Amino acid sequence: MKALFLGEREKSHEDVELILEGVFGLSFDWATNLSEFLDKTVNDSFILPIIVESEFSNISKIIDRLLKLDLKATPILITNNPKYSGLSGNTDLRFVMLKTNSDVDLIEESIEKATGLLRQNVNKQYHPVHIYRFLKFNNVGADVYIKLSDEKFVKVINKDEMYDSGLIEKYTQRGVEKFYIREDDFKLFFNHFQTLLRNELYKEEISEEKLIETQLSSVSFVHEALSSFNFSPDIVELVENITHSNIRLVKKSNTKLFDMLKHIVRSKSYLYEHSLMTSYISIEIAKKMNWSNTNTLEKLSLASLLHDIYLDDKLAKVHDIEKEKLKELDWKETKRVQDHSFQIAQQIRSSEGFPPDLDNILLNHHELPDSSGYPRGLSALKISPISCIFILSEKIAHTLFFEGDSGDTVNKLNLELEKYNFGNFKKAFQGARLIWGKN
Numbered sequence: 001m002k003a004l005f006l007g008e009r010e011k012s013h014e015d016v017e018l019i020l021e022g023v024f025g026l027s028f029d030w031a032t033n034l035s036e037f038l039d040k041t042v043n044d045s046f047i048l049p050i051i052v053e054s055e056f057s058n059i060s061k062i063i064d065r066l067l068k069l070d071l072k073a074t075p076i077l078i079t080n081n082p083k084y085s086g087l088s089g090n091t092d093l094r095f096v097m098l099k100t101n102s103d104v105d106l107i108e109e110s111i112e113k114a115t116g117l118l119r120q121n122v123n124k125q126y127h128p129v130h131i132y133r134f135l136k137f138n139n140v141g142a143d144v145y146i147k148l149s150d151e152k153f154v155k156v157i158n159k160d161e162m163y164d165s166g167l168i169e170k171y172t173q174r175g176v177e178k179f180y181i182r183e184d185d186f187k188l189f190f191n192h193f194q195t196l197l198r199n200e201l202y203k204e205e206i207s208e209e210k211l212i213e214t215q216l217s218s219v220s221f222v223h224e225a226l227s228s229f230n231f232s233p234d235i236v237e238l239v240e241n242i243t244h245s246n247i248r249l250v251k252k253s254n255t256k257l258f259d260m261l262k263h264i265v266r267s268k269s270y271l272y273e274h275s276l277m278t279s280y281i282s283i284e285i286a287k288k289m290n291w292s293n294t295n296t297l298e299k300l301s302l303a304s305l306l307h308d309i310y311l312d313d314k315l316a317k318v319h320d321i322e323k324e325k326l327k328e329l330d331w332k333e334t335k336r337v338q339d340h341s342f343q344i345a346q347q348i349r350s351s352e353g354f355p356p357d358l359d360n361i362l363l364n365h366h367e368l369p370d371s372s373g374y375p376r377g378l379s380a381l382k383i384s385p386i387s388c389i390f391i392l393s394e395k396i397a398h399t400l401f402f403e404g405d406s407g408d409t410v411n412k413l414n415l416e417l418e419k420y421n422f423g424n425f426k427k428a429f430q431g432a433r434l435i436w437g438k439n
């Protein structure tokens with residue numbers, strides 16, 4: 001099948017083109033006038049017609065002509081004009097309606113609906129789980145697979161089989177990063193894992209290093225689980241457990257913050273390590289500001305654990321949306337970065353069990369004091385003080401992850417943080433200066 005656009009090529013819908021090509025493996029062509037469009041469509045029933053409405057005034061004529069053809073695909077109409085919304089309900093001819101600048105998922109869904117073709121490279125039957133997570137178990141109560149190709153998965157551990165760390169190391173050495181669990185076993189696996197983590201997070205007799213490791217595993221588990229489930233009560237409970245474990249540790253520990261952060265950085269995953277670092281740092285800054293009531297600490301820690309869940313390692317590293325960095329990303333990745341604050345804020349707003357105001361911290365986590373942040377470019381007076389603590393903490397976590405905690409880094413950070421010394425950032429700035437013992 002091939003897609004055929006009717007419209008001006010210059011005003012191309014590159015987003016739709018890229019998904020046709022990259023996700024569905026379809027080629028495409030353009031026709032700039034109706035007769036060329038109809039000629040091509042009449043001669044090839046395996047064409048997916050895509051009409052860009054803004055270019056043509058007489059849509060009904062086109063619709064009449066398409067009605068008479070025996071097309072294998074349902075035509076797509078790209079339009080923002082509400083007067084056409086009734087067309088999709090027409091029983092003679094169902095159009096798939098698509099608004100311009102729709103998000104990636106919606107575009108994919110529309111093409112899937114119009115063509116009946118499934119997206120490539122997506123295998124929803126198998127859920128990926130990071131391999132090092134299996135070191136925690138010697139039995140997972142689920143069949144475990146490795147992926148050979150998009151279609152082919154091979155079982156490496158049987159449901160009732162006991163295994164040891166040697167097996168996991170063997171696969172790690174071969175470069176295997178993820179194991180896969182089938183959809184029907186995943187819920188069971190999830191519950192099993194969750195119980196294990198919960199027990200460890202609340203263990204009294206556990207070394208700080210081991211506790212940090214458990215918190216890291218829990219963070220990565222939450223991120224992975226959220227790619228399969230929504231915010232179920234189970235997941236919300238697990239996130240809260242991690243939050244409380246973080247707060248208890250940072251509040252009570254006699255270990256210096258930097259020494260704890262050192263235990264976090266294992267360079268296995270920026271995303272998980274960065275989330276946990278941000279949590280510790282924000283709790284410590286709030287403590288120094290004498291804002292350490294449980295409510296505030298909970299919100300900061302929750303925001304830290306959840307703020308980048310819609311990103312992967314590569315995209316989470318794009319801390320400031322600088323033009324230089326964006327050049328390295330394709331349009332789909334850029335859009336994911338631009339949208340992730342909105343997405344997580346919206347998700348939290350519609351989920352139960354989270355404190356009010358958490359959505360705002362999430363929405364604003366890439367705003368900056370000089371209004372150069374995103375998505376809204378707020379000024380330092382429009383960003384709430386608790387968001388300011390979060391933004392500063394993330395900045396510090398990001399720098400320490402890449403540059404370590406030598407005196408040079410601290411000096412550099414001290415200098416950079418000066419930029420935050422105004423508006424609602426002032427108090428958070430003063431707190432941040434105290435976390436390495438300077439003021």
Ligand SMILES: [Fe+2]
Pocket residue numbers: 274307308316394
């Ligand atoms: Fe982040």
Ligand SMILES: [Fe+2]
Pocket residue numbers: 307308340365366
């Ligand atoms: Fe982010």
